[in-house]
Amino acid sequence: MKIQLVGFGNVAKNLVGLIREKEETLELFGFPLEVVSISDSKGTAINREGLDLDEILKHKKTGLAVLNEYVPKYSAIDSIGNIDSDVVVELTPSTVSGEPGLSHIKKALMMKKNVVTANKSPMVMSFRELVELAQRNSVRLLYEATVAAHLPVFCMVESCFEADELLSLKGILNATTNFIIGEMEKGRT
Numbered sequence: 001m002k003i004q005l006v007g008f009g010n011v012a013k014n015l016v017g018l019i020r021e022k023e024e025t026l027e028l029f030g031f032p033l034e035v036v037s038i039s040d041s042k043g044t045a046i047n048r049e050g051l052d053l054d055e056i057l058k059h060k061k062t063g064l065a066v067l068n069e070y071v072p073k074y075s076a077i078d079s080i081g082n083i084d085s086d087v088v089v090e091l092t093p094s095t096v097s098g099e100p101g102l103s104h105i106k107k108a109l110m111m112k113k114n115v116v117t118a119n120k121s122p123m124v125m126s127f128r129e130l131v132e133l134a135q136r137n138s139v140r141l142l143y144e145a146t147v148a149a150h151l152p153v154f155c156m157v158e159s160c161f162e163a164d165e166l167l168s169l170k171g172i173l174n175a176t177t178n179f180i181i182g183e184m185e186k187g188r189t
Contacts, residue, residue: 001033002050004083004113006076006104007091008040011118013060015089020053037083038064039076045069046083076100080107090117098125109133109141116142 003019005012019026019033026033034050045051045064055067064070077100080088088108092101102122108115109130117123122130123143134141 001031001087002036002085003033004036004079004085004088004108005038005091006080006088006101007093007119008038008064009091009093012038012089012091013057015091016053016056016060020057023053036085037079039074039079040064043070043072044074044076044079046071046074046079048083076104077107080104080111080113085113087114087116090115090119090122092119094119094121096121098122102126105130105141106133109137109139112137112139114140114142118143 005015016035016038019035023033035053035056036048036050037044037046038051038056039045040063042065045056045067047069051069056064059066065072076092088104090101090104090108092104094101098121101117101119102125105115105117105119105122106126110133115134130141
């Protein structure tokens, strides 16, 4: 499975580490992953046969620009449109407007690429539109990591409780809010 990463912050760097760490197990279960591109705000590292993840991890503090495969000014949108892949993992920071993540997700779905995101803002800004776009193009849009510190809320509803009718959901679905309320209960302002 060919993967494109969009955004190279802490989440993406840790994901690259996990993919590298679990590489043999993933192959054993029939899920070999090849990261074919990683885009940051200034360009894209590209290797259509798969980037060397050890080399990526070696330079994760200095950034991607030191890599031979790095193409400055080659945007994430360009890479999504021009590089063959099965999945786009959109990990840019959340913003009030939802951009640039929203454009990345839309482009990937229109290119008939599956999308996984941990970016809240595009999902908040255009949830229905994105879900409909994924359905229309027969691809998947996965966003579980965007809520509740990755509690398996949505996948449980879609798989485990498929025959059940969900009447309500109560709770604090945000680790930050939970922490703040906990601190307030201890008497802190």
